[in-house]
Amino acid sequence: xxxxxxxxxxxxxxxxxxxxxxxxxxxxxxxxxxxxxxxxxxxxxxxxxxxxxxxxxxxxxxxxxxxxxxxxxxxxxxxxxxxxxxxxxxxxxxxxxxxxxxxxxxxxxxxxxxxxxxxxxxxxxxxxxxxxxxxxxxxxxxxxxxxxxxxxxxxxxxxxxxxxxxxxxxxxxxxxxxxxxxxxxxxxxxxxxxxxxxxxxxxxxxxxxxxxxxxxxxxxxxxxxxxxxxxxxxxxxxxxxxxxxxxxxxxxxxxxxxxxxxxxxxxxxxxxxxxxxxxxxxxxxxxxxxxxxxxxxxxxxxxxxxxxxxxxxxxxxxxxxxxxxxxxxxxxxxxxxxxxxxxxxxxxxxxxxxxxxxxxxxxxxxxxxxxxxxxxxxxx
Amino acid sequence: xxxxxxxxxxxxxxxxxxxxxxxxxxxxxxxxxxxxxxxxxxxxxxxxxxxxxxxxxxxxxxxxxxxxxxxxxxxxxxxxxxxxxxxxxxxxxxxxxxxxxxxxxxxxxxxxxxxxxxxxxxxxxxxxxxxxxxxxxxxxxxxxxxxxxxxxxxxxxxxxxxxxxxxxxxxxxxxxxxxxxxxxxxxxxxxxxxxxxxxxxxxxxxxxxxxxxxxxxxxxxxxxxxxxxxxxxxxxxxxxxxxxxxxxxxxxxxxxxxxxxxxxxxxxxxxxxxxxxxxxxxxxxxxxxxxxxxxxxxxxxxxxxxxxxxxxxxxxxxxxxxxxxxxxxxxxxxxxxxxxxxxxxxxxxxxxxxxxxxxxxxxxxxxxxxxxxxxxxxxx
Numbered sequence: 001x002x003x004x005x006x007x008x009x010x011x012x013x014x015x016x017x018x019x020x021x022x023x024x025x026x027x028x029x030x031x032x033x034x035x036x037x038x039x040x041x042x043x044x045x046x047x048x049x050x051x052x053x054x055x056x057x058x059x060x061x062x063x064x065x066x067x068x069x070x071x072x073x074x075x076x077x078x079x080x081x082x083x084x085x086x087x088x089x090x091x092x093x094x095x096x097x098x099x100x101x102x103x104x105x106x107x108x109x110x111x112x113x114x115x116x117x118x119x120x121x122x123x124x125x126x127x128x129x130x131x132x133x134x135x136x137x138x139x140x141x142x143x144x145x146x147x148x149x150x151x152x153x154x155x156x157x158x159x160x161x162x163x164x165x166x167x168x169x170x171x172x173x174x175x176x177x178x179x180x181x182x183x184x185x186x187x188x189x190x191x192x193x194x195x196x197x198x199x200x201x202x203x204x205x206x207x208x209x210x211x212x213x214x215x216x217x218x219x220x221x222x223x224x225x226x227x228x229x230x231x232x233x234x235x236x237x238x239x240x241x242x243x244x245x246x247x248x249x250x251x252x253x254x255x256x257x258x259x260x261x262x263x264x265x266x267x268x269x270x271x272x273x274x275x276x277x278x279x280x281x282x283x284x285x286x287x288x289x290x291x292x293x294x295x296x297x298x299x300x301x302x303x304x305x306x307x308x309x310x311x312x313x314x315x316x317x318x319x320x321x322x323x324x325x326x327x328x329x330x331x332x333x334x335x336x337x338x339x340x341x342x343x344x345x346x347x348x349x350x351x352x353x354x355x356x357x358x359x360x361x362x363x364x365x366x367x368x369x370x371x372x373x374x375x376x377x378x379x380x
Numbered sequence: 381x382x383x384x385x386x387x388x389x390x391x392x393x394x395x396x397x398x399x400x401x402x403x404x405x406x407x408x409x410x411x412x413x414x415x416x417x418x419x420x421x422x423x424x425x426x427x428x429x430x431x432x433x434x435x436x437x438x439x440x441x442x443x444x445x446x447x448x449x450x451x452x453x454x455x456x457x458x459x460x461x462x463x464x465x466x467x468x469x470x471x472x473x474x475x476x477x478x479x480x481x482x483x484x485x486x487x488x489x490x491x492x493x494x495x496x497x498x499x500x501x502x503x504x505x506x507x508x509x510x511x512x513x514x515x516x517x518x519x520x521x522x523x524x525x526x527x528x529x530x531x532x533x534x535x536x537x538x539x540x541x542x543x544x545x546x547x548x549x550x551x552x553x554x555x556x557x558x559x560x561x562x563x564x565x566x567x568x569x570x571x572x573x574x575x576x577x578x579x580x581x582x583x584x585x586x587x588x589x590x591x592x593x594x595x596x597x598x599x600x601x602x603x604x605x606x607x608x609x610x611x612x613x614x615x616x617x618x619x620x621x622x623x624x625x626x627x628x629x630x631x632x633x634x635x636x637x638x639x640x641x642x643x644x645x646x647x648x649x650x651x652x653x654x655x656x657x658x659x660x661x662x663x664x665x666x667x668x669x670x671x672x673x674x675x676x677x678x679x680x681x682x683x684x685x686x687x688x689x690x691x692x693x694x695x696x697x698x699x700x701x702x703x704x705x706x707x708x709x710x711x712x713x714x715x716x717x718x719x720x721x722x723x724x725x726x727x728x729x730x731x732x733x734x735x736x737x738x739x740x741x742x743x744x745x746x747x748x749x750x751x752x753x754x755x756x757x758x759x760x
Binding site for chain 1: 512
């Protein structure tokens with residue numbers, strides 16, 4: 001199996017409503033990544049998108065994007081894993097290069113959530129027979145988990161505010177972030193209830209965006225870029241599909257299993273991770289992921305946030321360029337934005353958000369109510 | 381890159397309307413494939429499905445199917461390429477094992493087209509901005525190609541009937557086929573016009589089904605099965621997305637390119653192919669594929685059919701267990717049914733449809749109006 005590295009990244013700024021079409025912003029991100037690597041062709045285009053079936057009336061988006069980029073007669077396939085779709089695209093592009101079938105592969109994610117009602121389309125990540133008909137959405141599922149967490153571990157109502165505060169603070173200086181404005185605890189705690197106990201500022205926003213990364217074999221990476229970033233591991237695990245069926249709903253087993261697998265494949269342990277791009281679609285999810293990945297004991301993830309250990313100067317910085325909360329969460333593109341940001345951090349190109357010489361980063365991406373979780377580990 | 385073999389197949393009979401739920405028929409196919417190989421676990425489940433977003437209100441189907449099978453904490457991802465989706469799942473499962481990340485992978489495809497209006501959902505394989513609004517569907521696109529073909533090459537109106545006649549004849553003795561009834565030229569030519577010049581019997585039916593194959597590294601295959609079938613090549617290519625943008629619309633460049641790549645990877649040439657499971661969603665598509673893959677010269681694919689060379693005793697048997705036309709075309713499952721049938725033929729288990737000791741088979745799968753085509757080559 002060949003080792004794989006990233007030699008180009010591309011991101012369009014996340015917006016609430018993009019005036020451009022889906023295919024156009026996707027193509028912009030791809031072209032930017034290809035330009036950075038100095039290539040005019042790639043072997044493979046793997047596309048991630050979750051909602052275009054409903055919101056744009058468009059399937060078959062991988063071939064559509066390849067055509068829009070001007071790539072003719074290439075491999076193009078679409079991959080999905082609900083809200084972890086961007087990471088699924090990264091994984092398939094990784095396998096394409098690792099296997100030897102492709103010598104260069106683009107992973108591109110795109111989502112135009114402004115194209116129509118996103119919440120019901122997103123809810124299809126849950127069980128259409130046993131969950132959705134009773135009104136469940138991803139928000140209500142996360143609210144349920146947050147309520148259980150507060151009850152079981154005695155977390156106060158404002159226990160998670162630092163996840164949002166940190167994300168918004170980091171978003172201020174990321175030109176690609178949707179929100180570039182600091183917030184404080186009062187902003188969070190006085191924002192309206194969306195699904196009790198989740199408030200507006202516990203949630204990531206509906207938005208549009210596209211991001212891409214270009215992968216090549218590590219042994220050839222320096223021919224494309226002086227500072228390649230290596231994908232040290234890629235993994236994915238399922239859990240029981242419905243939260244109700246899980247032995248311990250507050251333990252995200254898919255996140256734990258995929259983290260354990262990724263650490264083994266990368267031959268590192270969690271102490272080696274310098275920063276963690278977490279799936280903070282909801283603050284409670286970020287908290288549960290910290291625990292599942294082993295960065296905090298169960299019931300204590302919120303304390304890591306409350307103690308400020310997730311801030312840029314903490315021992316495990318999170319959401320370093322704004323996270324899903326402030327940079328935005330254009331579903332199929334999200335993990336690819338995070339990958340781009342990890343590349344920025346690991347190569348000293350994170351601008352005002354630059355951490356102090358990080359060497360290893362971890363990314364986790366959550367599908368639905370954590371029925372699927374992908375983990376990627378990156379290094380320089 | 382590791383070589384990959386098939387050690388288990390599973391198929392539910394194709395029906396017009398399945399009383400069982402999508403997840404159930406998918407799980408049945410997976411379990412049958414696992415049982416044949418004698419395994420209770422797999423590393424990876426790659427699922428193909430095109431229409432559940434609309435017809436079942438369900439996304440995130442790979443994790444859902446894994447859960448229904450009882451596979452806990454496994455890799456599960458969904459792959460798509462419009463109407464070639466089943467082949468995309470086969471390819472990703474292939475890459476998972478070939479790369480070394482998975483030691484066993486299920487490729488499963490499922491579609492319940494009876495769940496709602498399939499035609500508009502299928503049309504999303506075309507360009508939602510430039511084609512669908514003017515009324516284009518996959519049927520109208522194929523009708524356009526058939527009209528162009530008749531005009532350019534002087535093919536008579538009944539030039540393609542043998543594609544349907546052959547498929548229906550072969551379906552009679554396949555217990556998994558939707559249609560098990562012979563038809564003649566008159567049946568085809570007096571059936572109603574769907575989209576001129578395409579008649580009802582030029583089209584594959586709307587139906588439900590699920591099929592699965594289990595892949596392992598070739599070097600371990602005989603530990604699972606005494607008669608493994610080897611995947612000699614997997615490839616995919618795009619064409620310009622819209623037919624209108626192609627230099628020569630009647631030449632399916634994606635099919636040609638992916639065939640050429642597959643022949644190179646398998647180190648065989650087209651003369652070595654003993655039978656060809658073609659994407660006969662419409663008879664004209666089967667004809668154009670024969671030409672693009674190089675089995676017939678341009679303008680002469682229909683003659684291969686008219687001369688009976690595609691029948692079981694011809695020099696290139698097609699649709700040997702009924703094809704998309706008679707076995708049925710439950711989109712995301714189709715290429716996996718075809719793969720199962722190829723395994724049946726190559727291992728002498730095709731019953732009354734058994735060809736005379738075939739050794740090499742080719743499968744092509746068409747996404748949309750051939751904007752994406754996948755090619756797989758199999759051998760024993």
